[in-house]
Amino acid sequence: MLAVRNISRTFNQGKTGFQNISFSIQKGEIIGIIGTSGCGKSTLLRVLSGLDSNFKGSLDLDLAAIGMVFQEPRLMPWLDVVDNISFGIHYPEQKQKVTELLQLVGLVGFEKHFPKDLSGGMAQRTAIARSLITEPSILLLDEPFSALDAFTKMQLQDLLLSIWKRRNTTMILVTHDIDEALYLCDRILILRGQPGELYSQISISSEKPLSRSHPDLALKKAEILQLLDVSKT
Numbered sequence: 001m002l003a004v005r006n007i008s009r010t011f012n013q014g015k016t017g018f019q020n021i022s023f024s025i026q027k028g029e030i031i032g033i034i035g036t037s038g039c040g041k042s043t044l045l046r047v048l049s050g051l052d053s054n055f056k057g058s059l060d061l062d063l064a065a066i067g068m069v070f071q072e073p074r075l076m077p078w079l080d081v082v083d084n085i086s087f088g089i090h091y092p093e094q095k096q097k098v099t100e101l102l103q104l105v106g107l108v109g110f111e112k113h114f115p116k117d118l119s120g121g122m123a124q125r126t127a128i129a130r131s132l133i134t135e136p137s138i139l140l141l142d143e144p145f146s147a148l149d150a151f152t153k154m155q156l157q158d159l160l161l162s163i164w165k166r167r168n169t170t171m172i173l174v175t176h177d178i179d180e181a182l183y184l185c186d187r188i189l190i191l192r193g194q195p196g197e198l199y200s201q202i203s204i205s206s207e208k209p210l211s212r213s214h215p216d217l218a219l220k221k222a223e224i225l226q227l228l229d230v231s232k233t
C-alpha cells in the first residue's frame with residue numbers, strides 16, 4: 001500500500017540526509033526505523049509525511065491519509081484537550097469521533113484540562129488522539145515516547161498496540177529505543193551512514209506482541225546491535 005523507490009534527500013553540503021532508500025509497507029504493518037544519530041531518520045519521515053517535497057525518487061502513498069506524532073506533543077496551550085484533539089475539524093459533527101478517541105487513548109475525564117495541567121504521558125495521549133482525528137491510514141511517529149519516563153513509555157507503547165489492534169493502522173516508527181522497536185514492530189529497517197542508506201531489514205515475530213522479556217527479542221536485539229556496529233559498546 002506504500003512504496004518508496006530509490007528516494008534521496010540531500011542538503012546543500014551534499015553530505016547529509018539519506019540516499020537510495022527503497023521499501024514497501026503492507027496495510028496494517030508496523031515498521032520501525034533505527035539508525036545512528038544523523039543518518040537521516042527524521043528527514044526520511046518528513047519526506048514521507050509530505051512536509052518536505054524536495055527529494056529525488058518516487059513515493060507512492062496517499063499524503064491525505066497520513067497522521068503524524070512528534071517527540072514533543074506540540075499542543076496549543078490555550079486550548080483544552082477536546083479542542084486540541086478537534087482543532088481544524090468541525091467539532092459538532094465530529095463530537096462522537098472525539099468521544100471515541102478520548103476513550104481509545106484513556107483521557108475520559110480530562111476533556112477540559114489545558115496542556116499545562118497534563119502530565120507528559122497525558123499530553124502525548126492527546127497528541128496521539130489528535131493525529132487520529134482525520135482517520136489516517138498511516139501514522140508516522142518520530143521518537144514519540146523518548147521524552148517520557150520508562151513506565152509511561154511502556155503504557156503508551158501498549159496504547160499504540162491497542163490502536164493498531166482496533167484499527168489496523170499502518171505505522172512507521174522512528175526510534176532510538178531498540179527494545180521499543182522490537183516490541184512494537186513487525187519489521188525494522190536499519191539505516192547506516194551519512195547520508196543514511198538502508199543497510200538491512202529485520203523481521204520480528206508474526207505473533208506480535210511477544211512479551212518484552214521473550215528470548216527471541218533478545219536474539220534479535222543482539223543482531224540489530226551488530227548491524228549497527230555497536231555490539232561491543
Ligand SMILES: Nc1ncnc2c1ncn2[C@@H]1O[C@H](COP(=O)(O)OP(=O)(O)OP(=O)(O)O)[C@@H](O)[C@H]1O
Binds near residue numbers: 012035038042043
Ligand atoms: N534542513 C536541513 N538543512 C541541512 N541539513 C539538514 C537539514 N535537516 C537535516 N539535516 C542534516 O541531515 C542529517 C540527518 O538529520 P536527521 O535529523 O534526519 O537525522 P536523524 O537520524 O533523525 O538524527 P537523530 O537520530 O540525531 O535525531 C544531519 O546531518 C542533519 O544535520
